[in-house]
Amino acid sequence: MAKNRFDHTEIEKKAQEKWAALDLHQTDLTDTEKDPYYLMFEFPFPSGDLHIGHWYAFALTDIYARFLRMAGKNVLFPVGFDSFGLPAENAAMKNGQPTPEWTYAAIEKMRGQMRSMGTSVDWSKEVITSDPEYYKWTQWLFLKLFEHGLAQHREAPVKWCPKDATVLANEQVIDGKCERCGTDVEEKHLTQWFLKITDYAERLLTDLDPLPWREDIKESQRAWIGKSEGAKLKFQVVSAKDASTPNDSVAIEVFTTRPDTIFGVTYVVLAPEHPLIDTLEPVIANGEAVAEYRQTTSRKSERERSENKDKTGVLLEGVMAINPATHKEIPVYVADYVLASYGTGAVMAVPAHDERDFVFAKKFNLPIKYVIDPVTGSPQENPQDKQKIVAIVEHDNKILTIHWKPELGGRLFVGGTAEEGEDPVVTAMREIAEETGYTDLELIERAEEQVHHEYFAHSKNKAFIAHTTLLHFRLKSDAQQPTALEDNEIGKFEVEWVTREQAIKEVKDPLHLYAFNKFAMGMCYTGDGTLSNSGTFNGRDNREVMGEIVEAVGGEVTTNYRIRDWLVSRQRYWGCPIPIVYDPEGNPHAVPAEHLPWTLPTDVDSGSGKGESPLKASKELQARVEQIFGEGWTPECDTLDVFVDSSWYFLRYLDPKDEHDFSDQALMKKWLPVNRYSGGSEHTTVHLLYARFFYKALYDLGLVPTSEPFYERYNRGLVLDSEGRKMSKRWGNVVNPDDMVKLYGADAVRMYLAFMGPYNEAGHYPWKLTGVEAMRKFLDRIVTLSGRLSDEEPTENTLRALAKAADKVGTDIVRFKYNTAISALMVLVNELETLTAIPRTAYRELITMLAPFAPHVSEYLYENSLLTSSHAVNGDEESEVPKSVHQLEWPVIDESLLTTETIIMGVQVAGKRRGEVSISPEATEEEAVAAALAQPDVLKFLEGGTPSRIIYVPGRILNLIP
């Protein structure tokens, strides 16, 4: 056990009491002297136990809060509890306690733990989402959205978790399973409340760009929004049963991002839930089979559907669709690989250029029509025409390849150039015979269109345009004739038969690969290129013709988003009651403001109600509704998703006790947006996106002052166990912070977490006990230094060391690079330890810089080494001496101390370091070279000669080129 230089339990207690007595952390929001800075971490849900991850989240944000105060900012650093929701409810049920009681007991316990880590949060701003004083305003804001059509009541297929007996948001379904309990999710049809986040999709996307957030955070939000630009196209439906066109107005509307491939559409697919299937029911010949398929898929969970990538589907017999480009009739299928909830719930299938359609077409033997050829060359001036071929030859399930030396193109299929007026088939057979000796060939297929590509032949110094015919042969017998190679071909290649897999992997030439894909069932071509088989569009660039094609077939250019409206209804007890009542006809009405908060009834609890909301069983709620609204009126019995509670809590921090408004307009103007919001990666998509949406909606209603709520977003990494595994109760490897605090003190734990690695990175840091010990030893060494303080003036060296540290520590804290900040403190301490007497002012500055990291120890040292001494602060009146180390100002850096008169500068010869000179950073080139040439090593490597070139960057480097 370490020999402790201080009793951490004692000093922590005293320091925390002192801060409370001095009321150090209460922010005066109306202060006009200092710059306001709103620093926030994600408020926790009351789990009842603070783990090391909480420490990482709260204590490290606290370092910045303490620093900002010392740097003269007016800092708002609040805390609250996200106390509604499933975790509390499940924990309470497990413990057999009423949910509210369990929740508030857990909050009380966590408050104590948070104080123990020395966080300087302002408890006077605390918000608790399950308090009626808070949720009154959640309800009020919800009704504002309802008033403006942003909260809607509608029937929809919803994700239902049978175990938790609740509806889930799309975002709470992971791989078709419930995010919380892992149960397979089912689909149900219920009337639910939705918030219209889809109206804000575009703004949520574009407003992301200027935010100074990490790219991965922005990217994951973009992925959720899922913007894709394309077109809606209509396919008229005709029925075989009644050709006299009773259905001529019926059309299937599809969404596609690839209208350029319209000529390659060989069938159309509807999602099983598509309403048009019901409309067409009378003319569908195989109605029973279709109905059965729809039944089966509806029973399948989302997970089963997407996990099984094997395509299933049923043809709608008796119904055909008209391809609007070719005017040909094509079949219509129902298949569950098409999602009802995306786009129009119907797709045009282009098997030649879409992988999913390709797989489906193969399975159902549907035609595959290629309409995009890859572009392999680049435009040339005055190209000369050239006829070429690429031939795929199959035999025995293997493909004939010519394996050229790497510099000649590597593995290719058979290619060649036609002689004057030669038929491509003849060219191909001639080339195959010449290069491989095979002659017994059968032509299977010949591509309708040639592929064109322009290139420049350096060997001939000429530009060409090649018109390549793609051909597909089968070998009838493997008899070989002698080959007839040209001299320059001999020994340059091997003839090899390879499997399809190997061919796909090794053939790199895009044109050859394309020919192979086209004929030999490799895959479809999803890239760009020029159109073929596409009528008047042939030869055009596919990206260019999109708009024209959409117009030509009477379609409409549109943008589609993957994000769905936010489903906020929950069939749970422990949530904010939805302030809506229904009249006897079942129409929803807002609960008038005077009845808010619309309180959660107390005569029911979690677990009441089977498969429906527990509130349904509340007599109290029903009686209340009838008393206020009259006979026949009923309450809304669902509660709000907890993400609604957490979408605006940062507004309430500004005015947590306000009974007349959700927050204070003047304070919001002054304090918003939040300067820095620190949190975990688990909340970077859902919570952040919802909060941004909610805030934007309030902005449009004139209720908040800006359009984005959070200026900076910082995501912390993850603390793992010493083996690098995730901490979990199941593994039994959870580090209990309380034990660590008992052993080493809160400051050592804080500092270790800060020192592990950069905070704002997606890093994973192992928890090492030796690391905590090291921090404790470091603090012990600082305490030891206090034993030899003196009142001498610090030397210039000491002053420089202090200035350097203050500069580095300050800038690193701002960037949350606590690891390098602490290392700068260590460098400083290492230096001070070499002194026999420590100047008091220097020590005071060290303690000042240590204070944000180790608030208790710093407070202790401040009191014992400085304040109690008559030499505390020269000349200052007792009353002017700050009572706490945390009231000191961050050291002001004397810039002149950061630049030194002489530095050690590296000297390179021909880019390699050959020596160093001690020189002024302002030295002239002549001086620097003269100093360098005095170095024997430098002279040696210059081999006596004078440098032919000199690169001199003052203060950085001198590089001499012989």
Place this chain on the structure above:
RNA sequence: GCUGGAGUGGUGAAAUGGUAGACACGCCUGCCUUAGGAGCAGGUCCCUUCGGGGGUGGAGGUUCAAGUCCUCUCUCCAGCACCA
């Protein structure tokens, strides 16, 4: 598969294009000690004929100079994923 991010000692990690490995952990040697899981001092990328040489996943390139910039490639992590 797509999109983003990242690859540096035994470990966590440093490094405005300018001395790679700061600061620590661990390990090694020595001192002190009845003892060490305390403290102190020193050492710790690799090779070396002791002159040097090599080294930041790999291969090229730009530059006087590359961990850092560019191209290709491999690996890992994260998000999305039957999204048309």
